[in-house]
Amino acid sequence: MEVSHAGESVLETYKATPGESPGSTRDFASFKIALLVLVTLAGGYWAMGAIFSDLWQIWTTDGLRSIGMLIIPTSALLCFRAWEGFRLRADGEWWALGICAAALVLARIVGLGPIAFHLNLYSGVRVIPEGLVLWAYATGVVLFFFGRKAYRRAWFPIALLLFVNPVPMFFQRMVDLPLQYVGAATARSFASWLGTPLDPDRLKLMFSPSLGMFVAPGCDGLRGSVAMGYLTVTLGYLRGLPSRVFGIYVASAIFFAYLCNLLRLCALVLCYKVALSISFLAEHMVAADYVIGGLIFLGAAFMVFGWPVLLQRRFAQ
Secondary structure (H helix, E strand, O other): OEOOOOOOOOOOEOOOOOOOOHHHHHHHHHHHHHHHHHHHHHHHHHHOHHHHHHHHHHHHHOOOOHHHHHHHHHHHHHHHHHOOOOOOOOOOOOOHHHHHHHHHHHHHHHHHOOOEEEOOOOOEEEOOOHHHHHHHHHHHHHHHHHHHHHHHHOHHHHHHHHHOOOOOHHHHHHHHHHHHHHHHHHHHHHHHHOOOOOOOOOOEEEEEOOEEEEOOHHHOOHHHHHHHHHHHHHHHHHHOOOHHHHHHHHHHHHHHHHHHHHHHHHHHHHHHHHHOOOHHHHOOHHHHHHHHHHHHHHHHHHHHHHHHHHHHHHHHO
């Protein structure tokens, strides 16, 4: 048995002994790597149980942040894709254990209670976000077991873990109300253009004493913009877009998603106008809102799949 030098390999390197085939040696080494990875992940989950519990509550109780539950499986799948055809070896760095240890300490601190810097009475910024802890731990694990080459191949999927909480609460509270007013003003202007003037109530649009709509925080377009932003970030990475094309692609998709939300509000105003004379439709306006929003977002999502090709051609010219 020959022990590799420090910094070259985390595991021991075995030479085949007489009567032992090289294949069995490789199988034993692969089993050892898999066992160590499972033990490390289990230890990380035990230390970060409070973080996962907090994230699960956020994902299942907040519609805006529910997209965060897709981040971890997406990160794992993209890591496997990045390592496809790449021979993973136990060629890690011992110093990465320090990153793992620091991440576990931060996890225990966060588990005792969130530490936040309060901007005002209603909002604050977390000093230690959950995503930062998960990213640091995953970084340490990959560097420790597989080394820098493997990490460079999967740096983007690992960085996605920073966004397990997709939208910070302080940002949402800053933009929610202004976006609501813009949506209400757009819908009211469209109704006036249709010849249906409405009362100048700020966020309520009443078409009759018993039929109207309220532009709630969930109608401000933030959800669609966030979902489209993360979708295009992933697509841009898979397409291998250059940096400036990548930025233009993501920014334009987020803006386009917000415009689609304004289009949804205008389409809903048109439905309300029709519902003034069709009582059956008036009783199902909530379902109509979901159908209109789903169709518009689905169409927008299909459109952005083709944008990377057009952008690459444009910048190539």
